[in-house]
Amino acid sequence: MGWNDHMDEDDGFGDFLTEVLPELDDAAAGITKLVIDKGQDVLSEKQRWVFQNHVLDIYVTKECKRCGIDIPWSEMYGAHDNGGYCGYCDHMMLKEDKL
Ligand SMILES: [Zn+2]
Known part of the structure; x- marks a missing residue:
């Protein structure tokens, strides 16, 4: 470890x-x-x-497809999973989906 x-x-x-x-x-x-x-x-x-x-x-994923920020390592796996977005955009898009 x-x-x-x-x-x-x-x-x-x-x-x-x-x-x-x-x-x-x-x-x-x-x-x-x-x-x-x-x-x-x-x-x-x-x-x-x-x-x-x-x-x-x-x-x-180097940068977020939506806002263009450098994706931090802590959000990198999530970005691979969600198609290339930072945690914030992923969250915002989920929210928009629900509206
Ligand atoms: Zn973003």
């Missing part, structure tokens, strides 16, 4: 990876666990490639 022992500036990245973990295939999950545990610095070049292409490229 304790990804934050290794990643002091972490602002939810480890939590995000933990949320993504159950959806990954074995190879990507193994590498992601390593990142959660020890950080990206320990990855080999090949592992880094897998992590980038099979995890980050798929699950990371």
Whole structure:
């Protein structure tokens, strides 16, 4: 435990990876666990490639499609789930749906 022992500036990245973990295939999950545990610095070049292409490229949403803000790590998994929106917009759109 304790990804934050290794990643002091972490602002939810480890939590995000933990949320993504159950959806990954074995190879990507193994590498992601390593990142959660020890950080990206320990990855080999090949592992880094897998992590980038099979995890980050798929699950990371850079900015919200509606308001354009940088989506924080804490909302990143939600953004993947809701099609690319920050928590605020997702919430607002749900509200609009109900009106
Ligand atoms: Zn937004």
